[in-house]
Amino acid sequence: MQIHNARIVLTGASGGIGQALAAELATRGARLGLVGRDLDKLRSLAQQLTASGAELDCIGADLTQAEGCAVVLRQMQARFGGVDILINNAGITDFTEFSAADPARIEQLFRINVLAPMQLSRALLPDMLAQGRGQIVNVGSIFGSIAFAYFASYSASKFALRGFSEALRRELDGSGVGVTYVAPRAVRTALNTAAVYRMAERVKMAMDTPEQVAGQIVRAIEQDRKDVYLGFPEALFVRINALWPRLVDVALSKQNRIMREFTREG
Secondary structure, eight states: OOOTTOEEEEESTTSHHHHHHHHHHHHTTOEEEEEESOHHHHHHHHHHHHTTTOEEEEEEOOTTSHHHHHHHHHHHHHHHSSOSEEEEOOOOOOOSOGGGOOHHHHHHHHIIIIIHHHHHHHHHHHHHHHHTOEEEEEEOOGGGTSOOTTOHHHHHHHHHHHHHHHHHHHHTTTTTEEEEEEEOOOBOSTTSOHHHHHHHHHTTOOOBOHHHHHHHHHHHHHTTOSEEEOSTTHHHHHHHHHHOHHHHHHHHHHHHHHHHHHHTTO
16 A cells, blocks of 8 residues: 555554654655554654654554544544554563463553454444555564463464454455554564563574564555565564474474573563
8 A cells, every 4th residue: 555645543653663663654755643642752753753744643542442442533534534554553562481470461461462453443444444445554473473482471462463464354355455464573672671682682582673674564565465474584483383383392492491581580
């Protein structure tokens, strides 16, 4: 889908990938609805982008609540007359032994990573269908295809988002509304704790910059891609894991023992 002049909702806009995406989309002439719960952060980002001529609106909304999704729709209709593209980018992660996981954190993770994108998609979809065009972009993770130890809740949430994307794409076939699922590998953002960075260095886990990921998400939108897995050899291991998961069990066993040490650092 063409980015120039497209009316785009971007969630998690004040985060690492979100800010990089907002800058990339603004450069290409998109009309942006920047969504987040922290309006001050959104306005700070908006000041930077509007200085270069971007057309945008800041939308403060809690997407874990139905009213928050309704606010996004109302504000986009009032400012831009509707929505062409929804980018479900907001997310959180958790790195811990599952036996020690905080039950409240597990629930919060699923509300933000799974339920929020589903509910916002549900809120915006009728208008997309009525206009006969649109694109829903769900930012998942390689962890949504290869379930990593000590990221059990996070991996499970991204598996769910991937399944939702696949099912919705099949449901919308022929409607003019497409669904794109983009799965980055590890990304250098503030979501990661110091322990995660130390662990990643120890196990030689490759990590991309938000700018690298943002560029590939935008290309996936422009090319109307269905599924995009970012990074090599991670994208290859997605295929291997789908066919021979027990082989991947063995390949990851040494790494898992190392990773466990870092979960105890907090």
